[in-house]
Amino acid sequence: MLGTDPEAGDEAWRARLGIVLQSWRDHGKWRVRELLGHLGRYYTPYGTPERARPYDTDELVSLVGLTDQADTPVARLSGGQRRRLDVAIGIVGKPDLLFLDEPTVGFDPQARQEFHDLVRRLSDREDTTILLTTHDLDEAEKLADRIVILSGGVIVADGSAVELAERVSGKAEVRYSRDGEFFTHSDEDATGYVRELFAAYGEAIGDLEVRRVRLEDVYLAMVREFESGQRTVAPSELTEVTA
Amino acid sequence: MNAGAVALRAGVHRGWIEFRQNMTNAQDVWSVVFFPVIALIVMYMLRGDKVPGTDFSLGSQSIPGILGMNLVLNGLLALAMALTMDREDGTLLRAKATPNGMIGYLTGKVISRAGTSVVGLLIPLVPAAFLFDSEQGMGVVMLPMMLLMAISGVFYPITALPEWLQWIAQGFPIYWLGLGLRSALLPVAMSAAEIGESWRHLETIGVLGAWAVIGLLLAPVVLLRMARRESGSSVAARRRKAMQRPM
Known part of the structure; x- marks a missing residue:
């Protein structure tokens, strides 16, 4: 990952990563702006001339749409607000690579829509590769440039939504x-x-x-194909891509 | 600036914020004042006796010991509880995911806990100055709180205990914290009630210093070990378990 074995990654390497897990509950007593400002401090030494770290706190708060909640204790945020805060924490150090682990699980349609807009804003904005895992195939189709389908711990498909659809059925x-x-x-x-x-x-x-053909059909077809043993090896090796 | 120094400064910032949170949250304040308030009430109600062989009130003699015990409660027990909670809610994992976050986390915890402990010292000290003057006597106070605290000479001169118990007590920091505070707050003559009829400053510094060094050496090791095993899935598993637990 980023040219380094994660087991051997040092702090400078860690500074280039952002991680958003499914449900953080930490720092409940902290206020939104206070927490982002604090966590940003750690990234200052890892800034480069091309990529100043961290994000400006107020800019970040408005980017994730929490300006009204900037002084609210984290524990009092709604589920969707909390997840947007987690994304803000994930990107506070302007990472090269951001992981989003099933970020919209349990969201109502509106919160999901807002979150999708946020992910699009992020991918337009900074030079950041976003790796998003999801079980929601519509979400993957909407957001992703490249989709990798995992089944039983093995990659069974890799390509853009259109490419995958063509592979199963034109x-x-x-x-x-x-x-x-x-x-x-x-x-x-x-x-x-x-x-x-x-x-x-x-x-x-x-x-x-x-x-x-929707991605869901592609997914079902590929998994079926894979499980019936027609395809026992990954179709392609993962190759290094730049965002 | 060096990344470690930045994290250290972030830790100081963190310590201040956490300290402020401890002082503005009703539940945290309650846990800091609870024990000293109970101890003060008990001592006030049981006023009567003098320290054997002296004219000094037992209440005044036991104040420093109670301070020491409070220091242990706020500094050690509350710290252990805070660590457990931070592990369960993912704060520790967050620190691990942040570059040099563990340095900041540790620095912050030491500072916020030290600050809270100082407040825990002031709370019994200030009212005690008004409640007990040396003219008033006090009764024998021996709360069956914890065995260790009981044998550490917190409430009663340790010299009254069997020698083997005295040796056990001297292995732990509570006795020495109490002794050090007594030497700072009580008249020189009161050292007569101590082991060897002396405040034993050098030994106090030595033992407490050793405990502090051991603690500070062990803390990062233990924390890093705790954090190494932290992952998103382990935090999630603990949360599931915690939710199943009847409240």
Whole structure:
């Protein structure tokens, strides 16, 4: 990881990592701004001219949307606010690599949406690689440039959401109604099929819906494939990528 | 600036914040004042006797011992409890995940606990100055609190105990803390009630110094060991266990 065996990593190496676990409960008595300011101090010596460490506390508080809670004791934050604070702590040292371990588990749709926006803001903003684990495949599809599927401790798939979908099946599902009767059709060229459909029936076509293969289908197909023994080795070695 | 020095300064900052939290949280304040308040009440109610062979009130004689015991309660027991809690809620893991975080954590804990212990000393000392003057006598005070505290000469001159018990007591820091505080607060004549009829300053410094050195040497080792085994999953497992435990 970052060119170093984690077992042998020193403090300078640690300063380049940010870790956000599923549910931190630490520092409940501390106030949000106070805690971020304190933890930021440790990173000062590891700043470089290109990457000044740590984050400015107020900037960080507003980045994760906790400005109104800046002086609230951590124990009094809601679940979603707490998780956003954990992300702030994770990135206070401007890490090269940030781990997010199932960050949206137990979130309501709104909190989940806010969190996704935050992750997108982060990935746009700094030169930081984000490694996010999740069981929510929609989330992975929405957020990730590259998706790695683990099954039974082995990597069974590795690629972008589109690449993975192509690997399993190039087909998309087209649903429509014609004169009140419903049809479902799978086609590799869904756009072409729909064009022909309109050319042939015109106004008679209704309720049109084109459904691409979702990551969830890819996942299920890959895991099934893997478990049936068709694929017993990882499809590709993980290679070093730069964000 | 050197990263270790930065962490040390962050630790001082941390110590101050934690100390402030200890002093502004009702539960923490209660745990600091609880014992001295009880001890003061008991001593006040049992006033009567003098230290055998002297004209000095037993109440005044026992104040320094109670201070010593309070120091142990706030400095050691409360510290152990705080460590357990920090391990359970992931504070220790957080320190491990922060560069040089363990240096800051340890420095902060030593400072905040030392500050809290000083407050724990002042609480019984100030009212005691008003409650007991040397004219008033006090009864025999022997709270069956803890065996070690009982034999450490906290409430009664240790010379009244069998010699083998005196030897055991002298192996622990409570006796020496009490002795040191008595020598600082009581008239010279009161040393007559001590072992060897002396305050034994050199021995006090030696024994307490040794305990402090051992403690400070062991603390980082023990903490690092505790932290090495910390991981997100171990904290999660402990939390699950804690939630199953009936409150």
